[in-house]
Amino acid sequence: MTIQWFPGHMAKAKREVSEKLKFVDIVFELVDARLPFSSRNPMLDQIIQQKPRLILLNKADLADPAQTTKWIDYFTSQDNQVLALTAKNDKSVKQIVPAAKKVLSDKLDREKARGIKPRAIRAMVLGIPNVGKSTLLNHLAGKKIATTGNKPGVTKGQQWIRFGNQLELLDTPGILWPKFEDPDIGQKLALSGAIKDDLLHLDDLALAELEFLRRFYPDQLKERYGLSEDDLFQELPDLLIEIARKRGFKDDYDRASEMLINELRSGKLGRYTLDRFEELAK
Structure with a gap:
């Protein structure tokens, strides 16, 4: 991104x-x-x-x-x-x-x-x-x-x-830098809400969120959306649709994406850290 x-x-x-x-x-x-x-x-x-x-x-x-x-x-x-x-x-x-x-x-x-x-x-x-x-x-x-x-x-x-x-x-107003050379940083900032949503593709952002949660906080993801262990092994778009259905959104991909991002930002998915110390502080 x-x-x-x-x-x-x-x-x-x-x-x-x-x-x-x-x-x-x-x-x-x-x-x-x-x-x-x-x-x-x-x-x-x-x-x-x-x-x-x-x-x-x-x-x-x-x-x-x-x-x-x-x-x-x-x-x-x-x-x-x-x-x-x-x-x-x-x-x-x-x-x-x-x-x-x-x-x-x-x-x-x-x-x-x-x-x-x-x-x-x-x-x-x-x-x-x-x-x-x-x-x-x-x-x-x-x-x-x-x-x-x-x-x-x-x-x-x-x-x-x-x-x-x-x-x-x-x-002072928040000051961002002119360009995010590292796409991972841009993605994390977008997930946190530091970048205006109208500059983003929310469905791509939701898939990135699912990938992160599945890797580092699978139990929180399962508990919040009533997912099974097998559900987590689906392809990411299929997993997002599964979450949409469990929330009563049918196949509304966009609504599920927005919901997923908002619940991450508000803390409804539990405590998490996007910047993993083991991967970044080298």
Whole structure:
């Protein structure tokens, strides 16, 4: 799945991020815990350069916990500070400020030694579309201050948001890179909802999903759709039709495809991680 998609507002956002980096202490890189490799923007290193960074693996409640542990260990071994969280969970979100202070400990110690009065940490939130930036902001504030939606492109501009006296956040639109050279990455991002569905062939995407689930999470697939072990050995198009029939869709291939993708994204198929540590972290 080769996808080229770089709307004008994303090019503008990239320029604005580069210009405003000088105003922040740290970058919060928000990543989908189900795609801890594929949902990291390869342009980000170039954009933020040496600015301190905290990697936030969001939607950890939807991800395979065993895989999340492996990815945390991996990122930590690469000298990154990383935190797995669920943006809607108070206990989870409250870990962000202490983690940020740990990343900035040398800077904060220098300022303290110079007698500089402590101030709120200024951070910039960066990530690809649909990783949960607006949900995180709303939960930190305890009210709706940013628009949310289970689709990319919801956040259109940049805004400073203050949270108590410890943190000021600059929200930014999700920024994708111009072209996905690796078709597998494009496919995974499409499954997660990071790419607008009208750019995709949903039936092809549903078949890719079935292939993935059959390989890594067969029990979850069988339980959700009442499938037998023998059902899983069918050709993928036949398996999709079988699921359609069990859901009362008869042979409605398109309806079954859309249902399958939506149920994966919403967590109804159980916890899963599309980026398998054993295959990608080499």
